[in-house]
Amino acid sequence: MKEQASVKRINLAVQAEAVQRALHQALQQALSIHKRLGNPIATWKDGKVVLLQPEEIVLSSELSEHEK
Numbered sequence: 001m002k003e004q005a006s007v008k009r010i011n012l013a014v015q016a017e018a019v020q021r022a023l024h025q026a027l028q029q030a031l032s033i034h035k036r037l038g039n040p041i042a043t044w045k046d047g048k049v050v051l052l053q054p055e056e057i058v059l060s061s062e063l064s065e066h067e068k
Contacts (some may be wrong), residue, residue: 024060031057 012019034041040051 028060031059035059 031041035054035057038054040053041057042049043052044050
């Protein structure tokens with residue numbers, strides 16, 4: 001008789017907040033690196049791809065409480 005492999009199930013709904021925080025932190029780190037190195041980033045604006053220059057990149061730590 002074959003032994004069935006043990007499968008660990010992960011409930012992502014329970015971990016969604018931690019995943020969201022990790023993704024946000026990774027995004028902020030990538031934006032910060034681009035800004036410090038003087039590299040533009042590509043983003044969407046009004047349905048088109050546009051390049052944001054480093055001085056136009058706003059990090060979440062730079063946002064006012066109203067903008068968050």
